[in-house]
Amino acid sequence: MGNTLWSRAAVAGPGTETTSARGTSAAPDDKEELQDASLEIVVLGTGAGTTHAFSGEPSSSFVVLKGGKPVLWCDVGYGTTYACMQHVGELPKHIYVSHNHGDHAGELPVVLAVEKKAAAAAGLDPPYLYCHPDVMAEVRQHRLRELRSTGEPQELFSTFRETLPGCTTFIGDTGLAVRPCLSRHSETCYGFVLYDEEGEPVLGWTADSGYDEELYGDVAEAAVLLLDARAEGSQEHAGFHELPRIAALPYMSGKTVYITGYGRQDEAPGREVVEGLGMRVAQPGLRIRLQGSAGKQAAGKQAAGKQAAGKQAAGKQGSAGKRAGDTAAEAPAAAAAAETAVAVNQAA
Numbered sequence: 576m577g578n579t580l581w582s583r584a585a586v587a588g589p590g591t592e593t594t595s596a597r598g599t600s601a602a603p604d605d606k607e608e609l610q611d612a613s614l615e616i617v618v619l620g621t622g623a624g625t626t627h628a629f630s631g632e633p634s635s636s637f638v639v640l641k642g643g644k645p646v647l648w649c650d651v652g653y654g655t656t657y658a659c660m661q662h663v664g665e666l667p668k669h670i671y672v673s674h675n676h677g678d679h680a681g682e683l684p685v686v687l688a689v690e691k692k693a694a695a696a697a698g699l700d701p702p703y704l705y706c707h708p709d710v711m712a713e714v715r716q717h718r719l720r721e722l723r724s725t726g727e728p729q730e731l732f733s734t735f736r737e738t739l740p741g742c743t744t745f746i747g748d749t750g751l752a753v754r755p756c757l758s759r760h761s762e763t764c765y766g767f768v769l770y771d772e773e774g775e776p777v778l779g780w781t782a783d784s785g786y787d788e789e790l791y792g793d794v795a796e797a798a799v800l801l802l803d804a805r806a807e808g809s810q811e812h813a814g815f816h817e818l819p820r821i822a823a824l825p826y827m828s829g830k831t832v833y834i835t836g837y838g839r840q841d842e843a844p845g846r847e848v849v850e851g852l853g854m855r856v857a858q859p860g861l862r863i864r865l866q867g868s869a870g871k872q873a874a875g876k877q878a879a880g881k882q883a884a885g886k887q888a889a890g891k892q893g894s895a896g897k898r899a900g901d902t903a904a905e906a907p908a909a910a911a912a913a914e915t916a917v918a919v920n921q922a923a
């Protein structure tokens with residue numbers, strides 16, 4: 576079953592979405608798939624600060640896959656490790672943390688402790704941690720303090736890589752790179768722009784942020800954007816009522832925008848609302864194909880026809896979700912199928 580999913584992902588066109596419903600089977604390891612340079616992300620969760628503690632749903636997080644292989648885990652908040660095993664089948668060895676809130680970094684100490692041990696047993700390096708220098712200092716001082724109980728220095732648990740502002744930092748030998756983008760948040764927080772092997776921007780992510788045109792302009796270097804918004808906005812989180820303003824920003828034209836960070840699945844913005852703005856809703860298990868330079872021409876055409884194709888896309892997404900959700904017992908209507916598959920994922 577795993578192979579079927581990965582194979583389909585590898586041949587899917589740019590902008591294609593599917594919803595995964597994986598068990599804990601291993602990630603693909605056959606050579607053909609590793610040579611594939613296709614990029615996509617798998618959304619692990621959309622939770623806010625209280626979400627996992629009170630509902631059990633995973634915090635906001637996603638994994639970048641290259642050629643079907645998980646290479647970069649973005650935010651390691653409460654509930655995301657289990658979600659990562661569920662949707663991706665393994666934990667990527669490269670980890671980017673946007674800020675030190677529990678719903679973005681809460682599981683980092685235990686992940687480093689366990690993965691370091693497993694890596695050592697296999698003769699491999701411990702995980703690599705990427706953060707803006709200010710965030711790195713906060714994470715190491717406050718979050719990773721509990722590693723003291725091991726009696727070992729922090730340096731044994733991770734290779735710490737600071738992502739300097741205005742610079743791109745390579746993610747190991749993946750060929751991918753990130754450039755941190757300052758968000759508007761109570762804690763020092765940086766989203767990023769992700770670049771492919773050719774240096775083309777493929778994903779812009781705000782991480783947690785209040786409405787911030789400078790940030791939106793910054794991440795809009797990429798064609799696919801992951802933005803933070805929730806029902807009730809504040810200084811540190813954009814609100815759904817601000818989505819029309821964001822959609823109307825000149826540099827948002829032609830972008831594929833996903834909303835995340837809204838909390839539980841029943842707190843998601845109405846599909847009809849976001850699609851009217853040309854936006855989409857991220858949900859656990861959703862796989863989003865990223866476009867590199869190769870997909871650029873197609874992207875231009877796609878963007879032009881995007882609004883008109885909105886309704887069609889909703890139907891398509893639904894049926895893709897239904898196919899992917901191979902454990903889904905029923906999918907009552909095409910438009911709701913993706914959500915059905917997600918519910919099954921969470922129950923799994």
Ligand SMILES: [Zn+2]
Pocket residue numbers: 674676679760762783
């Ligand atoms: Zn936060």
